[in-house]
Amino acid sequence: DIQMTQSPSTLSASVGDRVTITCRASQSISSWLAWYQQKPGKAPKLLIYKASSLESGVPSRFSGSGSGTEFTLTISSLQPDDFATYYCQQYNSYSLTWTFGQGTKVEIK
Amino acid sequence: QLQLQESGPGLVKPSETLSLTCTVSGGSISSSSYYWGWIRQPPGKGLEWIGSIYYSGSTYYNPSLKSRVTISVDTSKNQFSLKLSSVTAADTAVYYCARLHPSMVRGATIDYWGQGTLVTVSS
Numbered sequence: 686d687i688q689m690t691q692s693p694s695t696l697s698a699s700v701g702d703r704v705t706i707t708c709r710a711s712q713s714i715s716s717w718l719a720w721y722q723q724k725p726g727k728a729p730k731l732l733i734y735k736a737s738s739l740e741s742g743v744p745s746r747f748s749g750s751g752s753g754t755e756f757t758l759t760i761s762s763l764q765p766d767d768f769a770t771y772y773c774q775q776y777n778s779y780s781l782t783w784t785f786g787q788g789t790k791v792e793i794k
Numbered sequence: 795q796l797q798l799q800e801s802g803p804g805l806v807k808p809s810e811t812l813s814l815t816c817t818v819s820g821g822s823i824s825s826s827s828y829y830w831g832w833i834r835q836p837p838g839k840g841l842e843w844i845g846s847i848y849y850s851g852s853t854y855y856n857p858s859l860k861s862r863v864t865i866s867v868d869t870s871k872n873q874f875s876l877k878l879s880s881v882t883a884a885d886t887a888v889y890y891c892a893r894l895h896p897s898m899v900r901g902a903t904i905d906y907w908g909q910g911t912l913v914t915v916s917s
Contacts, residue, residue, distance in 0.1 A: 717902050728908065728909060729841065731904065772840065776901070782856065782857075783843040783846070785840060785841040787840050788840040
């Protein structure tokens with residue numbers, strides 16, 4: 686099985702900060718990587734698909750990059766609405782299985 | 795607009811079987827482009843994919859849960875269901891049903907989610 690390692694697990698930042706979250710796969714997953722934002726009591730919301738494509742309606746301060754085994758989610762200027770938990774998700778196109786990273790909680794510094 | 799709604803008991807006794815149903819509205823569960831799946835989240839913890847089903851009935855399960863999970867689909871009712879046997883307190887979680895969309899154009903995304911339902915395992 687492909688394992689996803691997400692870091693850091695918690696991140697303290699201030700409004701206006703540039704924030705970067707990393708997700709590493711135990712083997713190459715090409716660009717089968719998505720990022721989600723989750724707020725307490727809510728279902729996750731899709732932010733980035735295919736590693737670097739911005740979902741419609743998502744602010745442009747969010748961006749994704751990477752391929753193969755290392756991926757990043759960047760928030761260029763953190764806004765109050767961005768304090769949440771972020772998850773990466775990979776898809777194994779051979780076994781048709783899905784795996785999430787452990788999550789990164791972005792907290793107010 | 796597609797909507798998914800989970801239903802089922804919120805309390806299950808240890809060693810019994812957890813059963814949930816997801817009703818899909820605003821779209822057909824028989825679409826060839828999508829899979830339908832279950833994802834859970836223990837209180838204060840991360841997301842875990844449980845398994846997926848295609849409208850034809852093909853199923854794919856998380857290896858760590860495979861021996862206890864059964865997912866089925868009823869296309870006539872536009873529903874799919876989850877059964878998790880021999881539950882323990884560790885299975886206490888919010889259970890989400892979702893639409894899973896693997897594609898060469900958009901990669902693999904989970905683009906629609908139910909609101910989630912908390913299932914507590916306790917005697």
